[in-house]
Amino acid sequence: MPGLPDQHEPVTLDTFLRGLWEENPVFVMLLGMCPVLAVTNSAINALAMGLASTFVLVASNSLVSLLRHYIPKQVRIATYIIIIATFVTMVDYAIQAISLDLYNALGAFIQLIVVNCMILGRAEAYASKQPLGATVVNGLGIGGGFTLALLSLGVVREVLGSGSLFGIALFGENFQPWVVMILPPGGFFVLGAWLLIFSAFRLRKQRQLDQEGVAQHDS
Amino acid sequence: MNQEGIAQSPVSPALTRSMLRTLGLVATLSGLLVVLSYRTTLPIIEENKRLAIERALFKVIPGAVSRRDFVITDRGIEPAQPDLSGTALYAGYDLDGQLKGVALEAAAAGYQDVIRILYGYDPNCQCIRGIDVLKMAETPGIGDKIAKDPAFLENFTALEARPSTSGSGLEHAIVSVKHGDKSEPWQIDAISGATISSKAIARMLNDSAQRFAPLILNNLAVMEAAS
Numbered sequence: 001m002p003g004l005p006d007q008h009e010p011v012t013l014d015t016f017l018r019g020l021w022e023e024n025p026v027f028v029m030l031l032g033m034c035p036v037l038a039v040t041n042s043a044i045n046a047l048a049m050g051l052a053s054t055f056v057l058v059a060s061n062s063l064v065s066l067l068r069h070y071i072p073k074q075v076r077i078a079t080y081i082i083i084i085a086t087f088v089t090m091v092d093y094a095i096q097a098i099s100l101d102l103y104n105a106l107g108a109f110i111q112l113i114v115v116n117c118m119i120l121g122r123a124e125a126y127a128s129k130q131p132l133g134a135t136v137v138n139g140l141g142i143g144g145g146f147t148l149a150l151l152s153l154g155v156v157r158e159v160l161g162s163g164s165l166f167g168i169a170l171f172g173e174n175f176q177p178w179v180v181m182i183l184p185p186g187g188f189f190v191l192g193a194w195l196l197i198f199s200a201f202r203l204r205k206q207r208q209l210d211q212e213g214v215a216q217h218d219s
Numbered sequence: 220m221n222q223e224g225i226a227q228s229p230v231s232p233a234l235t236r237s238m239l240r241t242l243g244l245v246a247t248l249s250g251l252l253v254v255l256s257y258r259t260t261l262p263i264i265e266e267n268k269r270l271a272i273e274r275a276l277f278k279v280i281p282g283a284v285s286r287r288d289f290v291i292t293d294r295g296i297e298p299a300q301p302d303l304s305g306t307a308l309y310a311g312y313d314l315d316g317q318l319k320g321v322a323l324e325a326a327a328a329g330y331q332d333v334i335r336i337l338y339g340y341d342p343n344c345q346c347i348r349g350i351d352v353l354k355m356a357e358t359p360g361i362g363d364k365i366a367k368d369p370a371f372l373e374n375f376t377a378l379e380a381r382p383s384t385s386g387s388g389l390e391h392a393i394v395s396v397k398h399g400d401k402s403e404p405w406q407i408d409a410i411s412g413a414t415i416s417s418k419a420i421a422r423m424l425n426d427s428a429q430r431f432a433p434l435i436l437n438n439l440a441v442m443e444a445a446s
Contacts, residue, residue, distance in 0.1 A: 041359070067245070074230075075238045079245050086249035090256040097263040100271050104354070161359070179360035 011134045019141025026149035027198040031118040035109045036150060037187035043166050045105050046154025047147065052095065052110060054143025056087045057119045058136060061127035065135040068128050080123045081114070088113045118146060149194075156190050157181045276309050279339030279349035280320040283311025287445050289321075291431065296438040298445060306431070310442045311339070318443050320348055321435055327423035330415045332356035334365070338424060340380065340432065342439055346404070347378040347393075347424060362416035371410050371417070378424070379404040382433040389429050395421035 025031045035053070040046045060083045064071075071079050092110050096103045103110070113119065122142055127135045158164060161181030163171045180186050277283050288299035291306040299307070309322045320341040326333050335354040338347055352366040364371060383390040391405040395418050398411035407424075409417035 067241075070244075071241050072234060072238045074234070075242055079241060082242075082245050082249050086252050089253050093256045093260040093264070097260040097267065100264075100267045177360060179358075182359045 011137055015134055015137045016141040019138060019145040020148060024145040024149060025118045025142055026146060027195060031121060032116045034112060036153065037191060039106055039109050040150055040153035040157055040187060041182040042158045043151060043154040046150040048102055049106060049109065050147025050150040052091045053113055053116060053146055056084060056091055056113050057122060057143045058139040059087045060084045060119060061123055061135050061139045062132060064123045064127040065130060065132045076128065080120060084119055085114045152194055153190050157186055161186060275337045275351040275353065276311055276322050278351050279322050279337055280311035281348055282313050283319045284314055285312050286310065289442060291434065296441050323427055323431060325423040325427035327419045329355060329419040330357050330362045334419050336423065340435060342436055344377060345381040347375055347380050350375045357416050362413045364410050364413055365416050365420055368410055374407045380428040380432050382436060386433055389432060393421055393425040393428060
């Protein structure tokens with residue numbers, strides 16, 4: 001029983017870069033919001049969460065891509081979930097082995113990578129139709145975009161909320177930290193600000209493209 | 220697969236076999252990978268946990284460099300054994316093997332969630348020598364000061380927990396008082412603005428010390444002999 005039909009496309013730099021900017025999972029697709037808001041209260045938590053998600057994304061999508069011709073489409077979601085859960089469990093043990101403090105800081109959100117829709121979405125929309133090479137490159141791009149987005153939030157929230165970056169104090173003793181930034185509402189504020197900036201950029205680019213189109217039409 | 224799909228095209232035996240084969244294969248592979256990573260990381264994780272306990276332990280028992288595990292049972296205090304259940308108690312010794320103090324876990328409901336701490340009890344001065352917060356979800360910047368605020372931790376350099384003459388409970392209950400009102404050695408100077416978190420610490424220390432301080436002093440020989 002063949003899986004879904006393949007839709008090959010050449011692997012280019014764009015396969016990777018698309019995940020960072022055009023299809024950024026957080027700022028453009030708004031996927032996986034739960035860890036984005038919950039664990040970005042410090043830069044190190046954000047980085048660890050981003051890297052863990054990237055590993056699960058790349059590893060699980062590689063396996064999905066390798067098995068894509070053998071997975072009957074009726075049980076594909078169940079198969080993807082088993083594969084994703086396996087790699088999440090491995091990451092869970094790995095983080096406990098690396099640092100218990102980090103593990104405690106990330107809490108249940110490591111296990112919750114299983115239900116991160118960004119990863120299942122990539123498996124369904126990309127890995128199940130593409131060969132291994134393209135899947136790995138695309139997964140690294142999307143994972144990189146996710147990590148980048150988490151870091152953008154984590155850095156801003158830690159600098160404003162704790163007056164430090166990666167645990168190193170930035171300001172003098174008399175800096176009054178903006179505590180709300182490391183509390184849940186701060187996550188929404190900073191995410192909102194980043195989305196505003198991203199949308200403004202894209203709108204401006206769109207307008208430029210439109211104007212060029214009009215100019216060409218006129219000439 | 221949805222209900223309509225089943226009604227329209229009955230699942231052929233070949234498809235069923237294919238689905239079973241794929242799921243079986245993937246599940247086996249998954250099991251293998253999980254067991255493999257579990258076995259690889261287990262010794263490192265155990266070592267990490269041991270280090271975390273010792274780091275906390277040596278922080279709450281000043282001067283301790285080695286530890287031994289004990290269990291509080293109905294019969295008193297006994298050296299820890301895998302099949303012995305009860306409240307865990309850690310004894311800390313200095314370089315000469317002298318008992319410097321014992322550490323116990325205590326817990327109470329805080330502002331957001333249960334706060335769990337490890338505290339060190341010094342049988343010589345019959346006082347609490349230090350606390351270390353193991354787990355909490357207090358508000359950052361407010362309630363979480365119980366873990367870091369130097370002025371608050373100053374309360375636990377010699378917090379009196381002397382058993383009463385009758386031998387059950389403490390002579391003076393450990394209580395938290397308004398910031399700046401501390402006048403007795405058994406009082407905890409609360410953090411201003413974090414009254415609930417401060418009270419939770421006082422409550423858990425009081426509950427635990429009322430129960431265990433007399434017991435610890437009655438069983439000192441067991442722990443002194445073990446060094």
